[in-house]
Amino acid sequence: MDELKHLRGLMKEETFKDRGFTNKMRENIMNEIHSKRSRSFTFNKKPILAPFMSFLFVAVCLSLFVYFGGTQLGLIDGNNASAPFYQYEAKDRPKSLSAEFKFLTKAPFEVAEVTTKTSEDSSGKIEWVTLTGEERQTIRLSFQSIDPSEELTLSQDPVEVGGSNGSYYESEGPAKVNRLIWIEGGTIKYEMEYLPGGSDVTLSKKDMIKMAESFR
Structure with a gap:
């Protein structure tokens, strides 16, 4: 950001004298330098923790449901997959x-x-x-x-x-x-x-x- 501020200070009208720039070129460069495009260097910070925690909660609940359901049905027995009876x-x-x-x-x-x-x-x-x-x-x-x-x-x-x-x-x-x-x-x-x-x-x-x- 300091470099961009310094560049803005240097880009005066006289900078373009005798440099072969047309009026349109000078206008475009000045607009770019002095605009608020520095915002493009910022990130769109969206909250990611809440969706992640929601996903984790659902995954844990689903795992517990499958485990206890399988145990009750006789499909899961410790580390063994028991036969249905x-x-x-x-x-x-x-x-x-x-x-x-x-x-x-x-x-x-x-x-x-x-x-x-x-x-x-x-x-x-x-x-x-x-x-x-x-x-x-x-x-x-x-x-x-x-x-x-x-x-x-x-x-x-x-x-x-x-x-x-x-x-x-x-x-x-x-x-x-x-x-x-x-x-x-x-x-x-x-x-x-x-x-x-x-x-x-x-x-x-x-x-x-x-x-x-x-x-x-």
Whole structure:
């Protein structure tokens, strides 16, 4: 700004004498120098903080809504994306399954087929139920009455299922398998195994426990 003021002082009428300037040229130069065009060197200062804070507030609110909404729907579980669970009605319980056993009421897929069989080991009779989905997702369930005095060793990762002791195992790789075993009242042994089949739905330990705790 000081240079511009100095230039204005120098640009007197005599400055243009004998310099080859026409009257029109002198007039234009004098108008430019002595005008208020110095305003072009100022910035249009618009308040940017308020719009930024508004945007930040909306973004935070949206993030919280997505997180808590996903948690309530079972889509977000800590760092894991949990599978959606479908209600499995009591009427779908296999008729061959003994009344002493509970049966699951939540499954991570819509069940397309149910098969049953029985087998036996040193602890006695085992009843098996296999649930299969449209993409070959599979849940294998085993039900067994055991002697309370029998000491069973649960050697995998110890967990708790609705107050009952259990163990959890999860394999790695493309042929992933989740397995959960728990014993209720010292007399009923449940085992549940999940295989994703051709689907991309994998389960976490929390998912498996959630499914086990749905047994009614």
